[in-house]
Amino acid sequence: MTMANTILLTIHEKLPEMSQTEQQLGDYILNHAEQVVRFSIAELAQESGVSQATIVRFAKHLSLDGFKTLKVELAGINNDETPLYEEVAPTDTLDVIKQKLALRTQHSIETTNQQLEDETLDQAVNLLQKAKVIHVYGLGASDLVAQDVTQKFSRVGKVTINSQDTHQMAVNLLLPDRPQVMVLISNSGQTVETVKLGQLAVQQQIPVIALTTNPKSSLGQLASLVLLTDGTESHSKVRSAATTSLLSQLYVIDLIYYRYLQQDYTANVSNLTASSELVGKFFRQSK
Structure with a gap:
Protein backbone atom coordinates (compact mmCIF):
# COMPACT_ATOMS: atom_id res chain seq x y z
CA MET A 1 0.00 0.00 0.00
CA GLU A 87 -15.92 0.75 -0.65
CA VAL A 88 -15.91 -2.89 0.44
CA ALA A 89 -17.61 -4.92 -2.29
CA PRO A 90 -19.42 -8.31 -2.13
CA THR A 91 -16.72 -9.92 -4.28
CA ASP A 92 -13.69 -8.62 -2.33
CA THR A 93 -11.31 -11.19 -0.93
CA LEU A 94 -10.41 -11.01 2.74
CA ASP A 95 -6.99 -9.65 1.78
CA VAL A 96 -8.57 -6.82 -0.22
CA ILE A 97 -10.92 -5.97 2.66
CA LYS A 98 -7.93 -5.81 4.99
CA GLN A 99 -6.08 -3.49 2.60
CA LYS A 100 -9.11 -1.23 2.08
CA LEU A 101 -9.74 -0.83 5.80
CA ALA A 102 -6.04 -0.31 6.50
CA LEU A 103 -5.98 2.43 3.86
CA ARG A 104 -9.03 4.14 5.35
CA THR A 105 -7.54 3.94 8.83
CA GLN A 106 -4.25 5.45 7.61
CA HIS A 107 -6.14 8.17 5.76
CA SER A 108 -8.25 8.98 8.82
CA ILE A 109 -5.26 9.33 11.15
CA GLU A 110 -3.33 11.44 8.61
CA THR A 111 -6.31 13.74 8.10
CA THR A 112 -6.82 14.10 11.86
CA ASN A 113 -3.14 14.95 12.41
CA GLN A 114 -3.28 17.63 9.73
CA GLN A 115 -6.33 19.26 11.33
CA LEU A 116 -5.29 19.15 14.99
CA GLU A 117 -3.39 22.12 16.38
CA ASP A 118 -0.89 21.45 19.17
CA GLU A 119 -1.98 24.56 21.05
CA THR A 120 -5.61 23.43 21.11
CA LEU A 121 -4.62 19.98 22.37
CA ASP A 122 -2.57 21.53 25.17
CA GLN A 123 -5.46 23.83 26.07
CA ALA A 124 -7.73 20.80 26.36
CA VAL A 125 -5.21 19.05 28.60
CA ASN A 126 -4.99 22.18 30.76
CA LEU A 127 -8.77 22.22 31.24
CA LEU A 128 -8.72 18.54 32.20
CA GLN A 129 -5.89 19.13 34.68
CA LYS A 130 -7.76 21.95 36.43
CA ALA A 131 -11.07 20.07 36.59
CA LYS A 132 -12.07 18.12 39.69
CA VAL A 133 -14.89 16.50 37.72
CA ILE A 134 -14.97 15.46 34.05
CA HIS A 135 -18.41 15.03 32.48
CA VAL A 136 -18.31 13.09 29.21
CA TYR A 137 -21.08 12.17 26.78
CA GLY A 138 -21.56 10.73 23.32
CA LEU A 139 -24.58 9.08 21.74
CA GLY A 140 -24.51 5.79 19.81
CA ALA A 141 -21.05 4.93 18.51
CA SER A 142 -19.72 8.12 20.13
CA ASP A 143 -20.55 6.58 23.50
CA LEU A 144 -17.74 4.08 22.87
CA VAL A 145 -15.37 7.05 22.81
CA ALA A 146 -17.00 8.51 25.92
CA GLN A 147 -16.46 5.19 27.70
CA ASP A 148 -12.81 5.25 26.66
CA VAL A 149 -12.42 8.73 28.18
CA THR A 150 -14.08 7.52 31.38
CA GLN A 151 -11.89 4.43 31.65
CA LYS A 152 -8.65 6.30 30.98
CA PHE A 153 -9.10 9.31 33.24
CA SER A 154 -10.75 7.49 36.13
CA ARG A 155 -7.65 5.30 36.35
CA VAL A 156 -5.43 8.33 36.84
CA GLY A 157 -7.57 9.58 39.72
CA LYS A 158 -10.03 11.93 38.01
CA VAL A 159 -13.71 11.85 38.91
CA THR A 160 -15.24 11.05 35.53
CA ILE A 161 -19.01 10.93 34.98
CA ASN A 162 -20.52 9.22 31.94
CA SER A 163 -24.09 8.01 31.44
CA GLN A 164 -26.49 7.46 28.54
CA ASP A 165 -29.23 8.91 30.75
CA THR A 166 -29.25 12.52 29.53
CA HIS A 167 -31.50 13.64 32.39
CA GLN A 168 -28.97 12.32 34.92
CA MET A 169 -26.12 13.90 32.99
CA ALA A 170 -27.98 17.21 33.15
CA VAL A 171 -28.49 16.90 36.92
CA ASN A 172 -24.79 16.08 37.35
CA LEU A 173 -23.94 19.47 35.90
CA LEU A 174 -25.57 21.07 38.94
CA LEU A 175 -22.85 19.82 41.29
CA PRO A 176 -21.73 22.39 43.90
CA ASP A 177 -19.09 24.87 42.83
CA ARG A 178 -15.94 22.99 41.90
CA PRO A 179 -13.81 23.10 38.73
CA GLN A 180 -15.54 21.00 36.08
CA VAL A 181 -15.21 20.35 32.36
CA MET A 182 -17.45 18.63 29.84
CA VAL A 183 -16.20 16.50 26.96
CA LEU A 184 -18.79 16.01 24.22
CA ILE A 185 -18.36 13.72 21.22
CA SER A 186 -20.44 14.01 18.05
CA ASN A 187 -19.19 13.30 14.55
CA SER A 188 -21.68 15.67 12.92
CA GLY A 189 -21.81 18.12 15.80
CA GLN A 190 -25.59 18.19 15.42
CA THR A 191 -26.70 15.33 17.69
CA VAL A 192 -29.64 16.84 19.59
CA GLU A 193 -28.94 15.27 22.98
CA THR A 194 -25.25 16.16 22.83
CA VAL A 195 -25.90 19.76 21.80
CA LYS A 196 -28.50 20.25 24.55
CA LEU A 197 -26.07 18.99 27.20
CA GLY A 198 -23.48 21.38 25.78
CA GLN A 199 -25.91 24.28 26.02
CA LEU A 200 -26.66 23.42 29.65
CA ALA A 201 -22.95 23.20 30.46
CA VAL A 202 -22.43 26.66 28.97
CA GLN A 203 -25.31 27.99 31.10
CA GLN A 204 -23.55 26.54 34.14
CA GLN A 205 -20.29 28.19 33.02
CA ILE A 206 -18.63 24.80 32.56
CA PRO A 207 -16.09 24.75 29.71
CA VAL A 208 -16.90 22.36 26.87
CA ILE A 209 -14.36 20.34 24.88
CA ALA A 210 -15.95 19.11 21.65
CA LEU A 211 -14.75 16.30 19.39
CA THR A 212 -16.41 16.79 16.02
CA THR A 213 -15.71 16.96 12.30
CA ASN A 214 -17.50 20.27 11.88
CA PRO A 215 -16.37 23.40 13.77
CA LYS A 216 -19.34 25.31 12.34
CA SER A 217 -21.87 22.83 13.73
CA SER A 218 -24.12 23.64 16.69
CA LEU A 219 -21.73 21.80 19.01
CA GLY A 220 -18.67 23.42 17.48
CA GLN A 221 -20.16 26.89 17.89
CA LEU A 222 -20.92 26.52 21.60
CA ALA A 223 -17.72 24.69 22.61
CA SER A 224 -14.85 26.35 24.45
CA LEU A 225 -12.44 24.18 22.45
CA VAL A 226 -12.98 22.15 19.28
CA LEU A 227 -10.80 19.13 18.52
CA LEU A 228 -11.32 18.29 14.85
CA THR A 229 -11.47 14.65 13.85
CA ASP A 230 -11.54 13.05 10.40
CA GLY A 231 -14.33 14.67 8.41
CA THR A 232 -14.71 11.88 5.85
CA GLU A 233 -18.41 11.25 5.32
CA SER A 234 -19.94 7.89 4.50
CA HIS A 235 -21.92 7.94 1.27
CA SER A 236 -22.40 4.19 0.94
CA LYS A 237 -24.59 1.61 2.62
CA VAL A 238 -21.70 -0.27 4.24
CA ARG A 239 -20.45 2.92 5.98
CA SER A 240 -16.78 2.00 6.35
CA ALA A 241 -16.04 5.72 6.77
CA ALA A 242 -18.13 5.68 9.96
CA THR A 243 -15.79 3.04 11.36
CA THR A 244 -12.66 5.02 10.61
CA SER A 245 -14.24 8.21 11.99
CA LEU A 246 -14.63 6.34 15.27
CA LEU A 247 -10.95 5.38 15.14
CA SER A 248 -10.09 9.03 14.54
CA GLN A 249 -11.98 10.06 17.68
CA LEU A 250 -10.27 7.36 19.76
CA TYR A 251 -6.92 8.52 18.40
CA VAL A 252 -7.58 12.09 19.56
CA ILE A 253 -8.49 10.83 23.02
CA ASP A 254 -5.22 8.89 23.12
CA LEU A 255 -3.29 12.05 22.23
CA ILE A 256 -4.99 14.00 25.01
CA TYR A 257 -4.54 11.20 27.53
CA TYR A 258 -0.82 10.66 26.95
CA ARG A 259 -0.20 14.40 26.89
CA TYR A 260 -2.06 14.60 30.19
CA LEU A 261 0.10 11.83 31.65
CA GLN A 262 3.23 13.78 30.78
CA GLN A 263 2.22 16.78 32.86
CA ASP A 264 2.67 14.92 36.18
CA TYR A 265 4.16 11.67 34.98
CA THR A 266 5.24 10.17 38.30
CA ALA A 267 1.94 10.80 40.09
CA ASN A 268 -0.16 9.66 37.13
CA VAL A 269 1.81 6.44 36.65
CA SER A 270 1.48 5.82 40.38
CA ASN A 271 -2.31 6.16 40.10
CA LEU A 272 -2.33 3.81 37.12
CA THR A 273 -0.30 1.25 39.04
CA ALA A 274 -2.58 1.51 42.08
CA SER A 275 -5.74 1.04 40.00
CA SER A 276 -4.22 -1.91 38.18
CA GLU A 277 -3.20 -3.55 41.46
CA LEU A 278 -6.67 -2.97 42.89
CA VAL A 279 -8.36 -4.65 39.94
CA GLY A 280 -5.83 -7.47 40.02
CA LYS A 281 -6.31 -8.05 43.74
CA PHE A 282 -10.10 -8.16 43.83
CA PHE A 283 -11.18 -9.35 40.39
CA ARG A 284 -8.40 -11.47 38.97
CA GLN A 285 -7.53 -13.70 41.85
CA SER A 286 -7.28 -17.38 41.00
CA LYS A 287 -9.52 -19.57 43.09
Whole structure:
Protein backbone atom coordinates (compact mmCIF):
# COMPACT_ATOMS: atom_id res chain seq x y z
CA MET A 1 0.00 0.00 0.00
CA THR A 2 1.38 3.42 -0.92
CA MET A 3 0.88 6.71 0.83
CA ALA A 4 -0.46 8.05 -2.47
CA ASN A 5 -3.52 5.88 -2.21
CA THR A 6 -4.77 8.16 0.55
CA ILE A 7 -5.07 10.98 -2.00
CA LEU A 8 -7.26 8.72 -4.13
CA LEU A 9 -9.43 8.06 -1.11
CA THR A 10 -9.61 11.79 -0.37
CA ILE A 11 -10.70 12.48 -3.95
CA HIS A 12 -13.26 9.67 -3.86
CA GLU A 13 -14.78 10.87 -0.58
CA LYS A 14 -14.85 14.57 -1.49
CA LEU A 15 -16.47 14.14 -4.91
CA PRO A 16 -20.07 14.54 -3.63
CA GLU A 17 -19.32 18.03 -2.29
CA MET A 18 -17.57 19.25 -5.46
CA SER A 19 -18.95 21.10 -8.47
CA GLN A 20 -20.02 19.14 -11.56
CA THR A 21 -16.84 19.98 -13.48
CA GLU A 22 -14.66 19.12 -10.48
CA GLN A 23 -16.48 15.79 -10.19
CA GLN A 24 -15.76 15.16 -13.85
CA LEU A 25 -12.08 15.86 -13.25
CA GLY A 26 -12.04 13.71 -10.10
CA ASP A 27 -13.58 10.77 -11.93
CA TYR A 28 -10.96 11.09 -14.67
CA ILE A 29 -8.09 11.15 -12.15
CA LEU A 30 -9.46 8.12 -10.28
CA ASN A 31 -9.55 6.16 -13.54
CA HIS A 32 -6.25 7.44 -15.00
CA ALA A 33 -4.08 8.20 -11.96
CA GLU A 34 -0.82 6.92 -13.45
CA GLN A 35 -1.25 8.85 -16.69
CA VAL A 36 -2.07 12.10 -14.87
CA VAL A 37 1.38 12.07 -13.27
CA ARG A 38 2.93 12.49 -16.75
CA PHE A 39 0.56 15.23 -17.89
CA SER A 40 1.06 18.96 -17.91
CA ILE A 41 -1.87 20.97 -16.59
CA ALA A 42 -2.82 21.82 -20.18
CA GLU A 43 -2.78 18.14 -21.19
CA LEU A 44 -4.92 17.14 -18.20
CA ALA A 45 -7.40 19.90 -19.03
CA GLN A 46 -7.67 18.63 -22.61
CA GLU A 47 -7.95 14.94 -21.69
CA SER A 48 -10.45 15.43 -18.87
CA GLY A 49 -12.54 18.04 -20.67
CA VAL A 50 -12.28 20.74 -18.01
CA SER A 51 -10.51 24.09 -17.78
CA GLN A 52 -7.12 24.67 -16.20
CA ALA A 53 -8.85 26.89 -13.65
CA THR A 54 -11.01 23.92 -12.63
CA ILE A 55 -7.85 21.86 -12.05
CA VAL A 56 -6.44 24.56 -9.77
CA ARG A 57 -9.73 24.79 -7.84
CA PHE A 58 -9.83 21.00 -7.60
CA ALA A 59 -6.36 20.91 -6.02
CA LYS A 60 -7.34 23.65 -3.56
CA HIS A 61 -10.47 21.66 -2.65
CA LEU A 62 -8.11 18.86 -1.62
CA SER A 63 -6.08 21.30 0.51
CA LEU A 64 -3.16 21.08 -1.92
CA ASP A 65 -1.05 23.98 -3.18
CA GLY A 66 -1.75 23.23 -6.83
CA PHE A 67 -1.48 20.78 -9.71
CA LYS A 68 2.22 20.05 -9.13
CA THR A 69 1.53 19.01 -5.55
CA LEU A 70 -1.33 16.81 -6.74
CA LYS A 71 1.06 15.08 -9.16
CA VAL A 72 3.52 14.46 -6.35
CA GLU A 73 0.75 12.87 -4.28
CA LEU A 74 -0.19 10.61 -7.20
CA ALA A 75 3.35 9.66 -8.14
CA GLY A 76 3.48 6.44 -6.11
CA ILE A 77 0.23 4.96 -7.40
CA ASN A 78 0.28 1.34 -8.51
CA ASN A 79 -2.39 0.10 -10.91
CA ASP A 80 -3.09 -2.95 -8.81
CA GLU A 81 -3.73 -0.81 -5.76
CA THR A 82 -5.91 1.88 -7.28
CA PRO A 83 -9.31 0.22 -6.50
CA LEU A 84 -8.46 0.20 -2.79
CA TYR A 85 -10.10 3.62 -2.38
CA GLU A 86 -13.46 2.05 -3.25
CA GLU A 87 -15.92 0.75 -0.65
CA VAL A 88 -15.91 -2.89 0.44
CA ALA A 89 -17.61 -4.92 -2.29
CA PRO A 90 -19.42 -8.31 -2.13
CA THR A 91 -16.72 -9.92 -4.28
CA ASP A 92 -13.69 -8.62 -2.33
CA THR A 93 -11.31 -11.19 -0.93
CA LEU A 94 -10.41 -11.01 2.74
CA ASP A 95 -6.99 -9.65 1.78
CA VAL A 96 -8.57 -6.82 -0.22
CA ILE A 97 -10.92 -5.97 2.66
CA LYS A 98 -7.93 -5.81 4.99
CA GLN A 99 -6.08 -3.49 2.60
CA LYS A 100 -9.11 -1.23 2.08
CA LEU A 101 -9.74 -0.83 5.80
CA ALA A 102 -6.04 -0.31 6.50
CA LEU A 103 -5.98 2.43 3.86
CA ARG A 104 -9.03 4.14 5.35
CA THR A 105 -7.54 3.94 8.83
CA GLN A 106 -4.25 5.45 7.61
CA HIS A 107 -6.14 8.17 5.76
CA SER A 108 -8.25 8.98 8.82
CA ILE A 109 -5.26 9.33 11.15
CA GLU A 110 -3.33 11.44 8.61
CA THR A 111 -6.31 13.74 8.10
CA THR A 112 -6.82 14.10 11.86
CA ASN A 113 -3.14 14.95 12.41
CA GLN A 114 -3.28 17.63 9.73
CA GLN A 115 -6.33 19.26 11.33
CA LEU A 116 -5.29 19.15 14.99
CA GLU A 117 -3.39 22.12 16.38
CA ASP A 118 -0.89 21.45 19.17
CA GLU A 119 -1.98 24.56 21.05
CA THR A 120 -5.61 23.43 21.11
CA LEU A 121 -4.62 19.98 22.37
CA ASP A 122 -2.57 21.53 25.17
CA GLN A 123 -5.46 23.83 26.07
CA ALA A 124 -7.73 20.80 26.36
CA VAL A 125 -5.21 19.05 28.60
CA ASN A 126 -4.99 22.18 30.76
CA LEU A 127 -8.77 22.22 31.24
CA LEU A 128 -8.72 18.54 32.20
CA GLN A 129 -5.89 19.13 34.68
CA LYS A 130 -7.76 21.95 36.43
CA ALA A 131 -11.07 20.07 36.59
CA LYS A 132 -12.07 18.12 39.69
CA VAL A 133 -14.89 16.50 37.72
CA ILE A 134 -14.97 15.46 34.05
CA HIS A 135 -18.41 15.03 32.48
CA VAL A 136 -18.31 13.09 29.21
CA TYR A 137 -21.08 12.17 26.78
CA GLY A 138 -21.56 10.73 23.32
CA LEU A 139 -24.58 9.08 21.74
CA GLY A 140 -24.51 5.79 19.81
CA ALA A 141 -21.05 4.93 18.51
CA SER A 142 -19.72 8.12 20.13
CA ASP A 143 -20.55 6.58 23.50
CA LEU A 144 -17.74 4.08 22.87
CA VAL A 145 -15.37 7.05 22.81
CA ALA A 146 -17.00 8.51 25.92
CA GLN A 147 -16.46 5.19 27.70
CA ASP A 148 -12.81 5.25 26.66
CA VAL A 149 -12.42 8.73 28.18
CA THR A 150 -14.08 7.52 31.38
CA GLN A 151 -11.89 4.43 31.65
CA LYS A 152 -8.65 6.30 30.98
CA PHE A 153 -9.10 9.31 33.24
CA SER A 154 -10.75 7.49 36.13
CA ARG A 155 -7.65 5.30 36.35
CA VAL A 156 -5.43 8.33 36.84
CA GLY A 157 -7.57 9.58 39.72
CA LYS A 158 -10.03 11.93 38.01
CA VAL A 159 -13.71 11.85 38.91
CA THR A 160 -15.24 11.05 35.53
CA ILE A 161 -19.01 10.93 34.98
CA ASN A 162 -20.52 9.22 31.94
CA SER A 163 -24.09 8.01 31.44
CA GLN A 164 -26.49 7.46 28.54
CA ASP A 165 -29.23 8.91 30.75
CA THR A 166 -29.25 12.52 29.53
CA HIS A 167 -31.50 13.64 32.39
CA GLN A 168 -28.97 12.32 34.92
CA MET A 169 -26.12 13.90 32.99
CA ALA A 170 -27.98 17.21 33.15
CA VAL A 171 -28.49 16.90 36.92
CA ASN A 172 -24.79 16.08 37.35
CA LEU A 173 -23.94 19.47 35.90
CA LEU A 174 -25.57 21.07 38.94
CA LEU A 175 -22.85 19.82 41.29
CA PRO A 176 -21.73 22.39 43.90
CA ASP A 177 -19.09 24.87 42.83
CA ARG A 178 -15.94 22.99 41.90
CA PRO A 179 -13.81 23.10 38.73
CA GLN A 180 -15.54 21.00 36.08
CA VAL A 181 -15.21 20.35 32.36
CA MET A 182 -17.45 18.63 29.84
CA VAL A 183 -16.20 16.50 26.96
CA LEU A 184 -18.79 16.01 24.22
CA ILE A 185 -18.36 13.72 21.22
CA SER A 186 -20.44 14.01 18.05
CA ASN A 187 -19.19 13.30 14.55
CA SER A 188 -21.68 15.67 12.92
CA GLY A 189 -21.81 18.12 15.80
CA GLN A 190 -25.59 18.19 15.42
CA THR A 191 -26.70 15.33 17.69
CA VAL A 192 -29.64 16.84 19.59
CA GLU A 193 -28.94 15.27 22.98
CA THR A 194 -25.25 16.16 22.83
CA VAL A 195 -25.90 19.76 21.80
CA LYS A 196 -28.50 20.25 24.55
CA LEU A 197 -26.07 18.99 27.20
CA GLY A 198 -23.48 21.38 25.78
CA GLN A 199 -25.91 24.28 26.02
CA LEU A 200 -26.66 23.42 29.65
CA ALA A 201 -22.95 23.20 30.46
CA VAL A 202 -22.43 26.66 28.97
CA GLN A 203 -25.31 27.99 31.10
CA GLN A 204 -23.55 26.54 34.14
CA GLN A 205 -20.29 28.19 33.02
CA ILE A 206 -18.63 24.80 32.56
CA PRO A 207 -16.09 24.75 29.71
CA VAL A 208 -16.90 22.36 26.87
CA ILE A 209 -14.36 20.34 24.88
CA ALA A 210 -15.95 19.11 21.65
CA LEU A 211 -14.75 16.30 19.39
CA THR A 212 -16.41 16.79 16.02
CA THR A 213 -15.71 16.96 12.30
CA ASN A 214 -17.50 20.27 11.88
CA PRO A 215 -16.37 23.40 13.77
CA LYS A 216 -19.34 25.31 12.34
CA SER A 217 -21.87 22.83 13.73
CA SER A 218 -24.12 23.64 16.69
CA LEU A 219 -21.73 21.80 19.01
CA GLY A 220 -18.67 23.42 17.48
CA GLN A 221 -20.16 26.89 17.89
CA LEU A 222 -20.92 26.52 21.60
CA ALA A 223 -17.72 24.69 22.61
CA SER A 224 -14.85 26.35 24.45
CA LEU A 225 -12.44 24.18 22.45
CA VAL A 226 -12.98 22.15 19.28
CA LEU A 227 -10.80 19.13 18.52
CA LEU A 228 -11.32 18.29 14.85
CA THR A 229 -11.47 14.65 13.85
CA ASP A 230 -11.54 13.05 10.40
CA GLY A 231 -14.33 14.67 8.41
CA THR A 232 -14.71 11.88 5.85
CA GLU A 233 -18.41 11.25 5.32
CA SER A 234 -19.94 7.89 4.50
CA HIS A 235 -21.92 7.94 1.27
CA SER A 236 -22.40 4.19 0.94
CA LYS A 237 -24.59 1.61 2.62
CA VAL A 238 -21.70 -0.27 4.24
CA ARG A 239 -20.45 2.92 5.98
CA SER A 240 -16.78 2.00 6.35
CA ALA A 241 -16.04 5.72 6.77
CA ALA A 242 -18.13 5.68 9.96
CA THR A 243 -15.79 3.04 11.36
CA THR A 244 -12.66 5.02 10.61
CA SER A 245 -14.24 8.21 11.99
CA LEU A 246 -14.63 6.34 15.27
CA LEU A 247 -10.95 5.38 15.14
CA SER A 248 -10.09 9.03 14.54
CA GLN A 249 -11.98 10.06 17.68
CA LEU A 250 -10.27 7.36 19.76
CA TYR A 251 -6.92 8.52 18.40
CA VAL A 252 -7.58 12.09 19.56
CA ILE A 253 -8.49 10.83 23.02
CA ASP A 254 -5.22 8.89 23.12
CA LEU A 255 -3.29 12.05 22.23
CA ILE A 256 -4.99 14.00 25.01
CA TYR A 257 -4.54 11.20 27.53
CA TYR A 258 -0.82 10.66 26.95
CA ARG A 259 -0.20 14.40 26.89
CA TYR A 260 -2.06 14.60 30.19
CA LEU A 261 0.10 11.83 31.65
CA GLN A 262 3.23 13.78 30.78
CA GLN A 263 2.22 16.78 32.86
CA ASP A 264 2.67 14.92 36.18
CA TYR A 265 4.16 11.67 34.98
CA THR A 266 5.24 10.17 38.30
CA ALA A 267 1.94 10.80 40.09
CA ASN A 268 -0.16 9.66 37.13
CA VAL A 269 1.81 6.44 36.65
CA SER A 270 1.48 5.82 40.38
CA ASN A 271 -2.31 6.16 40.10
CA LEU A 272 -2.33 3.81 37.12
CA THR A 273 -0.30 1.25 39.04
CA ALA A 274 -2.58 1.51 42.08
CA SER A 275 -5.74 1.04 40.00
CA SER A 276 -4.22 -1.91 38.18
CA GLU A 277 -3.20 -3.55 41.46
CA LEU A 278 -6.67 -2.97 42.89
CA VAL A 279 -8.36 -4.65 39.94
CA GLY A 280 -5.83 -7.47 40.02
CA LYS A 281 -6.31 -8.05 43.74
CA PHE A 282 -10.10 -8.16 43.83
CA PHE A 283 -11.18 -9.35 40.39
CA ARG A 284 -8.40 -11.47 38.97
CA GLN A 285 -7.53 -13.70 41.85
CA SER A 286 -7.28 -17.38 41.00
CA LYS A 287 -9.52 -19.57 43.09
